[in-house]
Amino acid sequence: MQMRYLKNVTTLALDISKCTGCGMCAEVCPHAVFRIEGRKAVIEDRDACMECGACARNCAPGALSVRAGVGCAAAVIAGKLRGTENPACGCSGTGCCENG
């Protein structure tokens, strides 16, 4: 069963003129957001994007941009309380079942 988060919130943007169709974005995206069609990337499932930043980081020509961050309420709230805009991931990252 596929779980989905809020619609129309992702900051993902594709500048199609810079895209070389290399396919890296489709390879690294953990939520199958992209499809490659006619040597260009197509954002097929925009609302599945979790803003991990993998695609933008691995797009050599710089066609992709996204405000990457962790979708973690505790981190966002802590960031708000401390008055920092970009919340740092407060998780220890040692949860036992987290993938990888």
Place this chain on the structure above:
Amino acid sequence: MNDSIGPASCRGLSDTVPFQPAWITGSIRTHAGRIPVISTRLTRRDRLGAIRVCLGIGRMRYAVLPGLYAAGRPGPSSPVLVTANYKLTFDRLRVRLDGIDAWILVLDTQGINVWCAAGKGTFGTEELVRKIQDVGLDRVVGHRILVLPQLGAPGVAAHDVRRETGFRVEYGPVDAKDIPRYLADGCRVRPGMRRVRFPLKDRLALIPLELIQAFKFVPIFLIWVIALRFIRDHRISGEIIKDFIPYLTAFLGGSVLFQILLPWLPFRSFLLNGWLLGMAVIPAVSLAAGVERSFLPSLLLMLPPVTAYIAFNFTGATTYTSLSGVRKELARGLPALILSVVAGMVLQIVMIR
């Protein structure tokens, strides 16, 4: 912790007997020196360590020494698998390498798993480049291919690694269990291996940590319940156990039930789903426990928002929530929830007086 001791970092009291963790079974000679060979089986100690981390006991950095390791009897043409130095991540990979000859390049992610470390940038281009050079990887293998876990991609720019080291980054499957298949297929990722999922098994394993994180509400609830009972009866009685049931339900609803039911809850918003779950279970359990009907309205103003808040914190553990989404929920939902809690508290006090 001894678990953080790797092949050559630490020596025992005697300088001549280097300490070795039990999962190192020997070493192999290469052009870049001796490389420790690891066991592909977990010992009881490995398993106990995993359980401790799961239960949040200690929450210590559970790390292995970064560097190059060998699985089986790898040679210059064997694949190089890159991973994080969080012990559980490392263990999850090595148990899949039974009967496989491969090199394992462990990056220093400060004992944090691949995904979180990639987000923080410690599993990143810079560290990868540094480790490739530190261990002299170009002298160990003849090829120039690295296999990285796909979830490391947010931290690593494959094109930069190639430019700086000559090594080509291939992103392998999301889940270590698919590694043997992937290698047997000649490093081809089958459909489905690229998707991150969040199955019940994973959600269940996170429940202990959710309980611990939300436990802060329990003493607050207890004080509140005892105080109300005291104002009402001018003494404390066994009634507080019954009084406490709705609160306990709110706590467990957000930290156990929500995690289990997540895929079947109707909304996309965690706050809405958590609130709805609270609205459903709190009255049912309360009435069954004999809580007076007249108290339900105030309890339903106060407690479902708490369930929602606890559930909302689960966004940090899920595999699909985005920063923008969390921000939106927070901005829209939190003020309403706080208002509801305050209204409920006031109503409770008014009712008992």
